[in-house]
Amino acid sequence: MRRELSKSSKVVKVVVVGQGYVGLPLAMRAVDAGHDVVGYEVAEYRVKRLLAAETYVEDVPASELAAALATGRYLPSLDPAACAGFDVAVITVPTPLREGLPDLSYIESAAVTLAAHLRPGATVILESTTYPGTTEELLAPLLEEGSGLAAGADFFLGYSPERIDPGNPTWRLDNTPKVVSGIDAASLAAVEGFYSGIVETTVAVSGPKEAELAKLLENTFRHVNIALVNELAMFAGDLGINVWEAIDAAATKPFGFMRFTPGPGVGGHCLPIDPSYLSWRVRRALGQSFRFVELANDINDHMPDYVVRRLTEALNRRRQAVNGSRVLLLGLAYKANTGDDRESPAVVVAERLLGLGAEVRVADPYVGSDHVHGSVERVEATPEELAAADAVILLTDHDAFDMAMVRTHARYVLDTRRRVSRT
Ligand SMILES: NC(=O)c1ccc[n+]([C@@H]2O[C@H](COP(=O)([O-])OP(=O)(O)OC[C@H]3O[C@@H](n4cnc5c(N)ncnc54)[C@H](O)[C@@H]3O)[C@@H](O)[C@H]2O)c1
Numbered sequence: 001m002r003r004e005l006s007k008s009s010k011v012v013k014v015v016v017v018g019q020g021y022v023g024l025p026l027a028m029r030a031v032d033a034g035h036d037v038v039g040y041e042v043a044e045y046r047v048k049r050l051l052a053a054e055t056y057v058e059d060v061p062a063s064e065l066a067a068a069l070a071t072g073r074y075l076p077s078l079d080p081a082a083c084a085g086f087d088v089a090v091i092t093v094p095t096p097l098r099e100g101l102p103d104l105s106y107i108e109s110a111a112v113t114l115a116a117h118l119r120p121g122a123t124v125i126l127e128s129t130t131y132p133g134t135t136e137e138l139l140a141p142l143l144e145e146g147s148g149l150a151a152g153a154d155f156f157l158g159y160s161p162e163r164i165d166p167g168n169p170t171w172r173l174d175n176t177p178k179v180v181s182g183i184d185a186a187s188l189a190a191v192e193g194f195y196s197g198i199v200e201t202t203v204a205v206s207g208p209k210e211a212e213l214a215k216l217l218e219n220t221f222r223h224v225n226i227a228l229v230n231e232l233a234m235f236a237g238d239l240g241i242n243v244w245e246a247i248d249a250a251a252t253k254p255f256g257f258m259r260f261t262p263g264p265g266v267g268g269h270c271l272p273i274d275p276s277y278l279s280w281r282v283r284r285a286l287g288q289s290f291r292f293v294e295l296a297n298d299i300n301d302h303m304p305d306y307v308v309r310r311l312t313e314a315l316n317r318r319r320q321a322v323n324g325s326r327v328l329l330l331g332l333a334y335k336a337n338t339g340d341d342r343e344s345p346a347v348v349v350a351e352r353l354l355g356l357g358a359e360v361r362v363a364d365p366y367v368g369s370d371h372v373h374g375s376v377e378r379v380e381a382t383p384e385e386l387a388a389a390d391a392v393i394l395l396t397d398h399d400a401f402d403m404a405m406v407r408t409h410a411r412y413v414l415d416t417r418r419r420v421s422r423t
Helices: 023-032 044-051 062-071 105-115 134-147 185-196 208-239 243-250 274-286 291-317 345-355 383-388 403-409
Strands: 013-017 036-040 074-077 088-091 123-126 156-159 178-180 202-204 326-330 359-363 391-394 413-415
Touching: 013 023, 013 105, 023 036, 023 062, 023 074, 044 074, 062 074, 088 105, 105 134, 123 134, 123 185, 134 156, 134 208, 156 185, 156 208, 178 185, 178 208, 185 202, 208 243, 208 274, 208 291, 274 291, 291 345, 291 391, 291 413, 326 345, 326 383, 345 359, 383 403
Parallel strands: 013 036, 013 088, 036 074, 088 123, 123 156, 178 202, 326 359, 326 391, 391 413
Antiparallel strands: none
């Protein structure tokens, strides 16, 4: 279905660099808005799948991909030459940590590719989450060096953090307000002009650093609050208090409280990684530590160990050891109803249990069977599997899991999401 927006800008050639969780939905939306779109991607297997209309991002159904390809205005490509002649290029490449430090090599290589095709009057926008200063201090010089053009004078440059929430059917790319920025007024106008044809609401800030910081604030806010309830959950557990009930009660306050829930740890890109970009920047620029981020990292990183401790205690009460026990893990993804197992705490739980000698099996209908970790066996959550396990740990609350079946057949359930008891 084509969702033409009232403020739709004129048709241009758009290059989206990186066709992942962020770039692919953006490319689809840009096609939908009427643009000619190149999805430039360095992973050959991804380009092959895209060309065959096979999706690997839950939020983009195969039918949407097929429809985009059928317009003739969407071209997934491995070839940098396909970027030639772009009017707008949006960079959506990964920004991971390497040995605890920001790894901007993907942004650097995207910049080198785009610089070779940069023309006067074109616009380059960075969407990848990164530390404040990246657009102006890293991206601008690389684009200028490779193109011989000057940012601001010859081409427009800005930063617009993306707010994709994989698996969220309510808040999508088009109806989630989008923060936009430019290195000067003309760049802001170009960036805002592009997005006003893509999303319903744009929110302009005065410069890229404010936009970069806004994104890190959003992620750090969640990270810190999740760490708070996780620490509370550990203390409450040891004090014999039902933390879930306390959270539900607190959440009845209609103002000044926001509900966060405990879990086995944090995963994905936004929470375990992005706040560290901010603490790195603060340390590097000011020589100070960002104590909230470091504390939150410490608590959230230890949650998988807490899960293992709780399991060990539960087995111990039944005179059983972890060593030799059969443990069925429900969920490998870090988030419900997605197949994303990047930085997933479930993976750490599996590794810890294997290290203690448990026989570990995992059921996850979303995570591909090629994602096998160590000697973990992939199974389906059948009544037989549930009954055969000495213990079951619910790590990801996928709707696909039949919680009533889990309750009926499992001998013991460690419910890290309060789904088995609640449903
Ligand atoms: N996934 C999310 O929910 C989410 C949410 C908020 C922010 N982000 C941010 O968005 C950015 C992208 O994340 P993602 O989840 O889409 O990552 P992803 O790994 O799903 O996709 C990135 C893609 O870029 C490709 N790529 C890498 N270098 C390239 C290059 N030089 N040229 C072309 N393609 C290249 C990779 O092969 C990959 O397919 C990150 O900075 C992340 O922090 C992601």
